[in-house]
Amino acid sequence: MTNAALPLSAPGTPSARPVRRRIGWGWLGIVPFLLFAFLFLIAPTAYLVVGSFQNAKGALTLENFQQLFSPAIIATYGNSIEISLVTALAGGIFGFLLAYAVISGGLPGILRSALMTFSGVASNFAGVPLALAFIFTLGRVGLFTIFMRTVLGVDLYAGDFSLYTKLGLEIVYLYFQFPLMILIIAPAIDGLKKDWREAAENMGASSFQYWRHVALPILMPSLLGTMILLFGNSFGAQATAYQLTGGFIDIVTIAISRQMRGDVLYDPNLGYALAMGMVVIMAISITAYSLLQRRSERWLK
């Protein structure tokens, strides 16, 4: 074979030249995002990670993390976890039932678009404006409170109820929690195929059996995943609680701001450690959400 030893392509031909990868212009488009992420996410996180392992003089220490296990701080985390759990569960269940009724309950289609529009707005309505809105409505001299007292003769504050307690804060949080649930769970409910219900009925299943064996297990990853997201959403809220209670209710985000602002207390390194605790809880929440969401997507595609 005379050509056996010939090179596949002669030197100097275009195919023999080393291929030089060119950097595409597409990368330029994401530079602002990368810059933003570095300045406002990566750098501050790195700063608080380092700061959480330092004392006031900048020396390396684990003391900040040891303080996290003090009774006061454990109680603070306990409050945050309790409020987050309650609002995630209540908002999750209420949001799911509402979304299911509107999407699969045979109600007029216009209700669905109205609810989705409201949810899009309400899920982003948080912080100082939300707290003020509730104070003006359900506060001691709020519009609704006065209306109930003067027109219907019902004094909302006659019993134990107060907007400025843990229960009040949970009610306020629910205002953005259940719309968020509706927005995230709606695609999962849409993914429930009509054929599954019909197939179940065809094999003799009652409505209860369909929900127990088919619909709920299929929706469960989405339900749990979304509730975890609601938990994280509530856990990270600060402005609403601060504006509503003036820091009276001790939750982690308020505890962090107290350590940073230094009106009474000032220990930014402890604040960093508290924030690290939050980062860990949020990371667990997001990981669990992602895992459940992946499972749900596989079922509902």
Next chain:
Amino acid sequence: MAFLELTGIQKRFGEVAAVQNFDLAAEAGEFVSFLGPSGCGKTTTLRMIAGFERPTSGKIVVKGVDITNRAPNQRNVGMVFQSYALFPNMTVADNVGFGLKVRKQPKDQIRKRVGELLELIHLPDKAGRYPWQLSGGQQQRVALARALAIEPQVLLLDEPLSALDAKIRVSLRNEIRAIQRQLGITTVYVTHDQEEALSLSDRIVVMSEGRIEQTGTPFEIYNFPSTGFVARFVGTLNVVSAKVLDPTAGTLETAGQPIRAAGPISGGHSGDSVTVALRPEIISLGAREGMNQLSGVVDDVTFLGSIVRVRIRFSDGSGAISFDTFNNPHLAVPDRGTAVTISFPPEACLVLDRAEIAAAAAPEDPDAA
């Protein structure tokens, strides 16, 4: 009394009549197909048997029991869905055993029945798999096993093969038929694929616009269509214009050449314009004694694998006729432009009446109907 009886079934969705005057009597163990284009009411009728739709009027009786107003979960009718509808959160075994589980059957009995059915569908090693881990063909077999698990009185299949590729479709339809014969279960099969209906069924119900066009065996439906719609929808059809010469003798003229129908042309008069339908496979190349003969020029030759379809055009410009010939590498197929003569028996001439002419002349678009 028939095993499955549908009497005077009507279904209206508001102003739209989806199914009208539908009557059917299927015997035990019979395989009946509903064949028709999209929107002809075949799936609606099937869903009425399953109980997912209530008839506006009419009666559905299975084994002498009126089930018209029974809930779907009280009918003991198994259904295989076009989309498989397997429960994604359950394994193959759990899917197949679902109907028995909700009927509170003992666990060991469920396990035994599931094992038998997985053997029947040739998937005994896939019991622990989830639906997303199976191919489309395997998923549809599991759906079939799941429908059979409850030992239904009637098995309903709603276009079960339409989402599968051609090769799997053929092998699976043979498998469905074999299982149906083995179990002797009365089966109603919905399809818009004429080949599927012809190859599977004991009887075919051809439907159009919510009505039954014709009910008969595949042989009857294909060879003796009773309406222009059936002739057009089932198989490929040549439609040519002709003029009646002698209605009593059944003679006609097309493309300036005389042809003969098998018998008198009922209701026809000399000089009437009619339409004649001819199946391509019944026409042969060359002049043959005692047969109708038409001459023309080869206009197109299409290679279709085992057969070759040849189209000839008549010299007077009155139209064209296609015919099929087996692909034999040792026999030459005429080239384009060659003058040829074709032959066909008088029995092959289907003279359509005026109402049918319009239907037969309409473009062949099953989805448009």
